[in-house]
Structure formats: C-alpha cells, structure tokens
Amino acid sequence: MISLDKDLVSIQEVRNLIGQAKEAQEKLALMSQEQIDKICIAIVNAAERESEKLAKMAQEETGFGIWQDKVIKNNFASSTVWNYAKDMKTVGVINEDKLNQVTEVAVPMGVIAGLIPSTNPTSTVIYKALISIKAGNSIVFSPHPNALKSILETVRIISEAAESAGCPRGAILSMTTPTLQGTDQLMKHPDTALILATGGSAMVKAAYSSGTPAIGVGPGNGPAFIEKSADISNAVRQIMESKTFDNGTICASEQSIVVEDSARDKVVRELESQGAYFLPEEDAKKLEKFIMRPNGSMNPQIVGKSVSTIAKLANIKVPSNARVLIANETRVGKNIPYSREKLAPILAFYSRASWQEARDLCTDILNNEGAGHTMTIHSKDEDIIRDFSLKIPVSRLLVNTPGTLGGIGATTNIAPALTLGCGAVGGSSTSDNISPLNLMNIRRVTYGVRELSDLRNTQKSSIDDGNSFDFQTILTNEMVDSLVSRILERLQ
Structure with missing residues (x-):
C-alpha cells in the first residue's frame, strides 16, 4: 500500500x-x-x-x-x-x-x-x-x-x-x-x-x-587496440589515465586492451610499470564472480569503486600502488564478464597474431556488447587506422587519445557531450554526440522555382534524346531564361 x-x-x-x-x-x-x-x-x-x-x-x-x-x-x-x-x-x-x-x-x-x-x-x-x-x-x-x-x-x-x-x-x-x-x-x-x-x-x-x-x-564496451607501430608508452599512459578517471564511470572508457602477439611483452611491461596489476588466474576467477549479477547486468557494487575497494569485495590481495586490475582473457560472450562493460578500473587483456585478427576480435567484442558506441586505436599506421574506420561498428573511432575524454569530446574536436548516440547498429536514433x-x-521555407510544364518538357526532352531524367542538368535555354527571370524578380 x-x-x-x-x-x-x-x-x-x-x-x-x-x-x-x-x-x-x-x-x-x-x-x-x-x-x-x-x-x-x-x-x-x-x-x-x-x-x-x-x-x-x-x-x-x-x-x-x-x-x-x-x-x-x-x-x-x-x-x-x-x-x-x-x-x-x-x-x-x-x-x-x-x-x-x-x-x-x-x-x-x-x-x-x-x-x-x-x-x-x-x-x-x-x-x-x-x-x-x-x-x-x-x-x-x-x-x-x-x-x-x-x-x-x-x-x-x-x-x-x-x-x-x-x-x-x-x-x-x-x-x-x-x-x-x-x-x-x-x-x-x-x-x-x-x-x-x-x-x-x-x-x-x-x-x-x-x-x-x-x-x-546503449552501453559502452570499447576495446583499445595498441597496434605495434604505436608509441606504446604514451598509449598505455592514456589508457591508464582514461580508465582511472572518476574510477571508470564514463561509458566511453576502455573496457579491454587488444594487442598483437609481437608487441604483447612490451605492452605488458609498460602497463606494469605504470601501475597496472595483472591478476593471477585464481584471483581473476574470484573477481569475475563480482563483475556481473546473475541476471547478466553489471554489478553496482563495483561501479566507480577504487582498486582497493574492489579487491576487498572479491577477497583478493593486490599491491598498494595498483591503479588498474587486468585479467588475461581469450573469450568473448554474454557470460564472459571480462568481455563486457565494466564501469570500474578493471580491464580485459587480449592478444592476437596479427592486426587483422585483432580488428576482428574488436568487432566481436563490440557486437557482443557496445556496438555503435566507441573504441580507441593507438597506431602510427594510417592504412590500418583507415581499415578500422571502414569496418569497426562504432560511432566514434578514437585515434591516439584516451577513450573517456576523447569520446565525450574533451580531447578531440567532436561535439562535447555526455550523451553519446550509438546509431542504428546500437539501437539508437542517432550516432551523434548530442x-x-x-x-x-x-522548418524549411522554400519558394517554387519550376512549374509542372517545365518538368513535363524536361522529361519529354530527356526521353526524346534517350538520356536519363535529371531536373538539374537537362534544361532548355528557354527554361533557364525563365528560371533566372523568376529568381531575379523574387530577389528584388
């Protein structure tokens, strides 16, 4: 009652x-x-x-x-x-x-x-x-x-x-x-x-x-691809800053890192040197249980929480200087928590043999959750960046910038916004930053500049000539003179 x-x-x-x-x-x-x-x-x-x-x-x-x-x-x-x-x-x-x-x-x-x-x-x-x-x-x-x-x-x-x-x-x-x-x-x-x-x-x-x-x-679940030509130190710095900004509560923040096998060791060393902590397999499994609720939604207990708070929740020990928790992952799916959106300082880490396989993995991650939203790529190879821009199902492909701040338009020149459209692929009515x-x-106020007789004459002329029907290019001299006269009269 x-x-x-x-x-x-x-x-x-x-x-x-x-x-x-x-x-x-x-x-x-x-x-x-x-x-x-x-x-x-x-x-x-x-x-x-x-x-x-x-x-x-x-x-x-x-x-x-x-x-x-x-x-x-x-x-x-x-x-x-x-x-x-x-x-x-x-x-x-x-x-x-x-x-x-x-x-x-x-x-x-x-x-x-x-x-x-x-x-x-x-x-x-x-x-x-x-x-x-x-x-x-x-x-x-x-x-x-x-x-x-x-x-x-x-x-x-x-x-x-x-x-x-x-x-x-x-x-x-x-x-x-x-x-x-x-x-x-x-x-x-x-x-x-x-x-x-x-x-x-x-x-x-x-x-x-x-x-x-x-x-x-829709939800964000943006992967960050660090391609082997990237400035890896700078890429890691930007990802770490982005994922720790307000403890990861902005939906454009990175949710996973994808690398090529040839760059894996270098990226891991750089992440660890900047405060990332790679969870041992047993601890990763413990934390995994707290990321999602039984109904498949994100657990609010981890949202926006610090690394130390999350560690206590999962009953795991982490270094006092750990800024972000990272779990090695190979799988993608609705029942794979690390492959989902995590509005907290938690990242999944994937490695693939080539950039093409990395691109396909990023697509799989987004199609599982986050399609139409945002992803980041760190690279100096313009051809690879162009390939991603043509094939990745997002509304914002961010290049060499933090996901959180780039997606909302703080470190990029797209419209600054806190509502980020995901387009039709993401079930949204627009792909814009609102x-x-x-x-x-x-409301468009528009004056008539052609008569029905003009359209009929144009159509007849195009048929007689065997040409395609085009209002703008197939005009007789008489019609042009008539149109110009009427426009000049209106403008006077």
Whole structure:
C-alpha cells in the first residue's frame, strides 16, 4: 500500500511538473537568441561556481568515482559545452540560402524528459539543461533514486541562476519522488516532446518503447587496440589515465586492451610499470564472480569503486600502488564478464597474431556488447587506422587519445557531450554526440522555382534524346531564361 501511494504521488507530481514546464517553454519560444544565450551563460556561471560542492555531493551520495574528477566533469558539462554551442543559431532564422531560395527556421521541440543516471548525476543535469535551454526547450528530470539529493541540488542551483537571468519559472524542473511509474508517466505524457535518456539498457529500451520520440544511448564496451607501430608508452599512459578517471564511470572508457602477439611483452611491461596489476588466474576467477549479477547486468557494487575497494569485495590481495586490475582473457560472450562493460578500473587483456585478427576480435567484442558506441586505436599506421574506420561498428573511432575524454569530446574536436548516440547498429536514433542541434526541429521555407510544364518538357526532352531524367542538368535555354527571370524578380 505504501509503495502504491508513492507511485500515485510520483505520477501526479509528473503531471504537475509537465504542466509548469509546458507553460514555461511557451514563453521561452518567444525569446530572442540574445535572451536565450543570457540564460545559458547564467547556468554556466552558476555550475562553475558550485562545481566542487556538487562533485562532493555526488561522490558522497552515490559512492561512485572521485570527486576531484567530478569537478572536471561538471566544468566540462558547463563551460566546455557552452564554448562549443555559444555561437550556434538556435532561435528564429538560422540559415538563408538566397540563391536556392530556401530559408531554415529553428523550431523548439517543447518539453524534454531528461533521464539522469547515478554514475554522472550532477554533470549530466548541467549538460542536459544547458543544451535544452539553448534550443528553446524546457526540461523535466527523472533522477536516479541513488543520486536524488545531488541531482535536486544541481537543479535548484542552475534553475535559480537561469530565472535570475530572465528564464521563465518552471523551465528546469525535477521529480522529487522518483519511481518507475512516475518516470513512465513522464516518458509517455502527451506533452512530453522528446526523451533524452542516459542510463541502463532497460531504461533506454523503455524510452524507445514509450511511443514518444527518444534519444537514448546503449552501453559502452570499447576495446583499445595498441597496434605495434604505436608509441606504446604514451598509449598505455592514456589508457591508464582514461580508465582511472572518476574510477571508470564514463561509458566511453576502455573496457579491454587488444594487442598483437609481437608487441604483447612490451605492452605488458609498460602497463606494469605504470601501475597496472595483472591478476593471477585464481584471483581473476574470484573477481569475475563480482563483475556481473546473475541476471547478466553489471554489478553496482563495483561501479566507480577504487582498486582497493574492489579487491576487498572479491577477497583478493593486490599491491598498494595498483591503479588498474587486468585479467588475461581469450573469450568473448554474454557470460564472459571480462568481455563486457565494466564501469570500474578493471580491464580485459587480449592478444592476437596479427592486426587483422585483432580488428576482428574488436568487432566481436563490440557486437557482443557496445556496438555503435566507441573504441580507441593507438597506431602510427594510417592504412590500418583507415581499415578500422571502414569496418569497426562504432560511432566514434578514437585515434591516439584516451577513450573517456576523447569520446565525450574533451580531447578531440567532436561535439562535447555526455550523451553519446550509438546509431542504428546500437539501437539508437542517432550516432551523434548530442548537442542543441539535436534538440530542435528545422522548418524549411522554400519558394517554387519550376512549374509542372517545365518538368513535363524536361522529361519529354530527356526521353526524346534517350538520356536519363535529371531536373538539374537537362534544361532548355528557354527554361533557364525563365528560371533566372523568376529568381531575379523574387530577389528584388
């Protein structure tokens, strides 16, 4: 009975929040680009000012990650994202092609439903609010219950800052009684225009099954291939930095290392010199039991935990200076935990005879889990890099950069984002790093430049000549003169 009452409270809260958000969004839609940007700047400044406080709150509440790294993520979600998006035209006429007589107008989507995970709670709120407001939308968050306090505090801070800069009250809101039933209501409500889903596979699948347009992301499980021509010392450094950043809680982080047999010993020595600990077979089997739960999902007990905490959990001994735990592996499969996504400082290690076999293994790993997401390759051989780019089933192939920071656009020049599309192969509606451009529609205003008679004459001419039918290249002199005259008249 208590659970039912909580569900009813949550459902009613969602209905109220969407009503407020819809009213606020209608006011946002009337604002100028300058007014919208002023609100965004206020959000960014507030997030930067409180980034350390929010980072500590998130770490203390969830037990995941390292608060100092969460500060970096909060600042990335605010200032880095804003520096990329600040000059985007997202209000009114955003493009005018006078030659072809096509004008593009930005149209906000409306109320966005933002699903927030416990792994990156504060940074994801900042990021999703910022790109939603930039595109003229309001947003209602569904917080992960295990990160409720830090999420609500983040919403309070940025919403107050936004309102002080002229944002309509109710444009940035959050559920305070999150339940599955309440979140379901948020996703299926007729006034919810789009779902922006970041979280577990079940939640993302529910978003796509809701009947509401959705942008969701599948699991990451990116392998890192260290090809023999690579700067191995630098490659290992980047992988170690990436896998230990916030204890591996970003889904673009590396999950396995793949090498060629000829480079294996050199890579192993370099990993060990930089703090990686290769688990003895017996200890690897002990840890393996804690990576996945019986239902095949990742064990939350290891997520974002330090090496020492994970070692205690698995009852194994590791050196005090160990930064990452590595298990030798040869297999790939749903029931092979080391071949799956591990949001913790744990890596699988594979070796193959050639780079072609390594490429095929990376493909197998991704097709087992993580297809469409991200992988990294460390190499100086452009031909091999090109081969991977043409054949590996990912939306982001990162070259000579850390997976975590490269995938989100921090150390690369792709769009900075904390929601990474996986494309059709990964069950996602887009392969983009999600930006404000993904959160608005474009209305195209276009003038007629041909008449039906022109089309008939063109078709007849092409048939008589035995040529293929092409509107753009098969035009009579008369038609060209007519078209030019009409265009000039319109432009005057």
